[in-house]
Amino acid sequence: MTDSSGEQPAHDAPSDPPLTRRSHVRAARSEFENQVAHARAEFEEANERIKERTGRDLIVATLLGLALGAVLIVSLIFLKWLFLVFALAATVLGTFEFSRALISAGRKVDVVPQLVVGSALVLSGYFVELWLHWVAVFVAVAVVVVWRLIGQMFAKDGRTYGAVLGDVLIGGLIQLYVPFLASLCVILLRQDGGEWWVLAFIVIVVAADTGAYAAGLTFGKHPMAPRISPKKTWEGFAGAALAALTAGVLLALFMLELPWWTGLVLGAVILGTATAGDLGESMIKRDLGIKDMSSWLPGHGGVLDRLDSILPSAMAALALYYLFHPLAA
Missing domain, CATH: 1.10.246 (Serum Albumin; Chain A, Domain 1)
Known part of the structure; x- marks a missing residue:
């Protein structure tokens, strides 16, 4: 049938059949799933290499560390008595x-x-x-x-x-x-404002541990104390020093309200006590002939394996509190 001008009526361009559109969707989804599977396989392979080198499961250790860190922060900021329970249980x-x-x-x-x-x-x-x-x-x-x-x-x-x-x-x-x-x-x-000091020194310990782990894993070649802890390297210690000093300055300025130079002192002292505590516990475990104190914390070992750097650092942090707290703004 024609209109008054005698021309055929216009029609829209034919669209893809529904079956073709579904095929495109399935192909795109399949490609996405393959990419995800490939990325997961590469991540698991890298995690296995890290586990083989360090003896720790990186994924489990990270997730557990984040959970414990969240409990720690909540207890310190909102409920001091909850941190006391936390400390008592850890002890x-x-x-x-x-x-x-x-x-x-x-x-x-x-x-x-x-x-x-x-x-x-x-x-x-x-x-x-x-x-x-x-x-x-x-x-x-x-x-x-x-x-x-x-x-x-x-x-x-x-x-x-x-x-x-x-x-x-x-x-x-x-x-x-x-x-x-x-x-x-x-x-x-x-102490007055003591919860912030506790949080600060623990953050510095964690920063030093993380910096040592990352730098040692990436650049570590020269053993620091091969007879005590063969996997610790001077490159890792350099990474720990950089992380501890940086964290110390930032925490001093923005959380403890202290001069920036006190952050350098705080970071350096905590770095020293954390390193000494880590090596000291390694000596004890080597003398006892064990790798970890227990296996209660997956990816970390035992509770004491996580406290080895924190315990001696608490003594240093308390001394620095008495020394620097009067300088707080």
Whole structure:
């Protein structure tokens, strides 16, 4: 049929049949899925190489670290008492790990007294005066030492004098290494603005650890202490130093309200204590013949493996608080 002008009516250009459009969609989706699968395979391959080199699962370690970091930040900023619970739980688990590792190495350690006395020591750091806390430290060490001596008197297992003396000294070391250093972190927490200082020194420790991991993995060639920790390198230490100093300056300026140069001091001191704590625990584990204190934290090892840098750094952070806090704006 024609219109009045005698021309045929115009028609729209023919569109693709529905089947053709569905084919295009399926092809695009298939291409996208292939790209995702390829990227995932490459990521898993890289993760396996990192795991083979460092002994850690990067994905699991990162996710767990982010979760713990979120709990830590929330507890420090909003609820101080929640951080006290967090610190107490970490102390108990770390003390238990250390005690069990020593027992496996043939030492006599009284686990329950260690846990009870250690918990009381941490709590005293938050609830009692500073002078009384120092009394609690001496009492805690005395209790575990006397308990071990009395236990040995009734054991009658023929243990030599040297072995008994070693057990006594190690019992006191457990209290000084884990609960006492953790209590210093709690003492810092209770100070005016102490929650920000706790957060600051922990952030510097994490920054140093991350910088060492990234730089060591990328550039690491020269072992730092091959007999103690073969995987630690001077390149990694350089990365840790850069990250710690940068974090220290930024935290001093924007969180602690201190002069920038105090951030350099804070970063350098925390870097030193964190590195010493890491190497110190590595020496202990090498002496005990173990890789990790436990496997409770996937991708990280044990609780004490995460506290090794934090515990000695708490002592340094408390000293720096007394030194620099009067300079705060």
